Amino acid sequence: MKGTRFFQTIQVKLIIIYVLLILIAMQLIGIYFIRTMENSVINNFTDSLNNDVNLLSNIVQNYLEPSNDDTGLNEKDLQTIVENWSTIIGSQIQVIDADAIVRSSSNQPDIIGQKITQPAQVIRAINGIQVPLWDVKDSSNIRKKAIAKPVKNDDNKVIGAIYISASTEELFQTINNIKQIFIAGTIIALVLTVMLSVVLSNTITQPIKMITKKAKALADGKYNQEVVIRSSDEIGQLGFAFNHMVQRLKDALSSNEEEKNKIASILSNMSDGVIATDDKGKVIVINLRAEQMLDIHEEDVLGREIADILGTSKEEIGRYVLGEQNSDMIELPRHEEAEPLQVKVTFTPIQRRGRGVTGTIIVLQDVTEQEKLNQSRREFVANVSHELRTPLTTIKSYLEALEDGALNEADLAKRFVGVTRNEADRMIRLVNDLLHLSRYDSNQMVVMKRETEIKQMLEDVVDRFSFQLNQRNIKLMLSIDPSIYTLMIDPDKIDQVLDNLVSNAIKYTADEGEIIINCRRKGQDWIEISVEDNGLGIPKKDIHRIFERFYRVDKARSRNMGGTGLGLSIAKEIINAHGGEITLESELHKGTKVTFIIPTFHLEGEQK
Known part of the structure; x- marks a missing residue:
């Protein structure tokens, strides 16, 4: 100024x-x-x-x-x-x-x-x-x-x-003397008037100067300003009004700062990305989540066009802001190993009375997991429908054949009835597996832990599969740490896990292959059990999805072998219920190793 x-x-x-x-x-x-x-x-x-x-x-x-x-x-x-x-x-x-x-x-x-x-x-x-x-x-x-x-x-x-x-x-x-005396008196009066005017005007202007000085300091951001009020006249009332204004301004700034901090805290902790632009479409605010989703830094994006950042045109963004459809789905690429993000972008215009649209709020919602879940649901329904339709179709076909006269031929009728029974058993297994998973999803499955001999449990598993192993001439080796005697587990459910892992190893291992079951300690508080084979192996691209429900690497072969595609999913739920973790390592044409660890201590809240 x-x-x-x-x-x-x-x-x-x-x-x-x-x-x-x-x-x-x-x-x-x-x-x-x-x-x-x-x-x-x-x-x-x-x-x-x-x-x-x-x-x-x-x-x-x-x-x-x-x-x-x-x-x-x-x-x-x-x-x-x-x-x-x-x-x-x-x-x-x-x-x-x-x-x-x-x-x-x-x-x-x-x-x-x-x-x-x-x-x-x-x-x-x-x-x-x-x-x-x-x-x-x-x-x-x-x-x-x-x-x-x-x-x-x-x-x-x-x-x-x-x-x-x-x-x-x-x-x-x-007369002239009197005029001179009057002129001299006038000059003296003017001098006295000037002196008195300086004094009197100073009493008026000094408070105004002080208020002006305080106002300038206030404009420079120094809000701790207060005018000393020495009178109750108009100048005093002006000073009182200034002090009242400063107090109101402090309150407003404090409230504004609180709201700003709240908004900043909300923006920083939001699970969705938020971007604000001005009326020209240039970015003025971006929160941390949006930076992470777009893989950019705030200093690199402020002042840039939102269209360039989202990889779309200004006209298209204008249609979203002012049109009936205010959201869209976009795919944000990530680094090479990570899958792209599926993001729902919602555009909301900022309206100001008398000025129209003065900016836009863009909300980025990461719906990758939601899309995965929706895809999983669709695949689940499709798989269940397919898994049930295939045996039902087989059963219907064989029943129609029996009805058409095959029933009169004893050998043929016996074979048809056997096929029908196998398909019915397959449906029962599928339904039981689905019930098991449903109970795990709803936390209704109870883990009944008791002290169990690990060596005996593993030997029983080997005995159950000995006929299949001998039939295909597959060698199974069992290695148990001598220091491991008993463990607090639910033996039935761990047996179910081991049966599934050994069964898969036998299915995907060629004749005269080799399977190794290893049990050892991992640290002081964990037991590690692994099932390793030298079979077909799993492609690298499928490993991260292997524990998904109904997921099969080779769907035709798995179905021919009687699998439901739920075994590994159930195994993962059982191990998680024991407080452990299951992992899989595999290399195509060299073999697969599935390892799970379970704690030797009791978790709080576990039912014995």
Whole structure:
């Protein structure tokens, strides 16, 4: 903010206003006073001349009477009177008789006895005409006022005239002195006014300057500002309003900061990605989850076009923002080994009253697992339908054959009934496996643990499969750590796991192959059991899906061997229920090794 120029400050303006007011007032008063004084002084001077001429006319009346015989005495006395009056009133006096002969003169004795023709006002006065005062200047250029008055006798006959002229220089000098005194007083008053104006204006502007300083500091982000209030006038009320505003601003900023922190916390901890853009489609906010999903950093994305980031066009994004369909599915590529993310993108416009759309909120929802789950459901339904339809179709076909006459042929009927029984058993196994998985999914399966001899359990497994092993000439080796005696497990369910693993090993191992069952300790608290074969093996791309329900690497061969595709899924659920973990290692055409570990300690909450 630029500083205010000196002559634009309120203080200077107030001083100028005060000085102008005083100056105008003094001028008006001075004009009125001087005019009044001049008129009064001039009127007084005029009245004094009139009085003097009236008095003198009464005195000289007797000296101008024609019947007076003692003229020399009268002339001398008249001259004395005129000179004395001239000295007293400080004026020049002339006495003229009716014939315009000067009878007496205070300043020009040499004209006594002479006839005058000038000034004309004197001649008019001798003729009995009343003459007002008039202004004259003598040979020395001195300003004077003159008066001529006719002198009348008792019969009201004009017997002469009196002419008086008085200098007005002293009068005007007095008026000028008074004017100078008034001007000096005005200057002194203006100086005092300026001084008082500075003091008074400072009392007004100082609080305003202080509030302005505080306001500037407030604008710079220094919110701990408070104005000291020293009065209850308008300035004090302004200070109170400023303090109230600062407090409200602090509260608003505090509330805004709290809301900002809440929003930042929410954005940081959201499981969905959030991106905010301005009205031009440029990114202004992005949360951590969105960075992870897009595999970018905040500093690399701020200010960029959202269309470039999502790999789509501006027109398409505009249709999502303003159109009826505000969401879309996109696929975000990951690094080479990870599968791409399936992301649902939802566009929500930010509306502002009077301005329309001022930005967009984009929500990225990772629906990869959801899509996997949906795909698994679809595959599950398809697989169950297929697994049930195949034996049902076989059973129906054989029953129709029996109905059509095969029942009368004993050998053929016996073989058809056997096939029908096998397919029914296959459906029962499938339904039982599904029931087992359903119980595990709903946490209804109870693990009944008891102390079990590991060696005996493993030997029983070998005995159960000995006929198949001998029939295909497959060698099975059993290796048990001598230090392992008993273990707290559910023997029936672990038997189910081992039966499934050994059965799979036999199925996918060629004749005269080899299977190894190994049992050993892993650390102090774990027992590791593995089943390894040198059979067909599993392609690398299928290993990560091998424990999925109904997943088969070779679907036709598995189905021909009587598998349901649920064995490994059930085995994983059983091992997880024991607090353990199952893994699979395999290499195509070299063999497969399935390993599971179970704890030797009791987990809290386990049912014995």
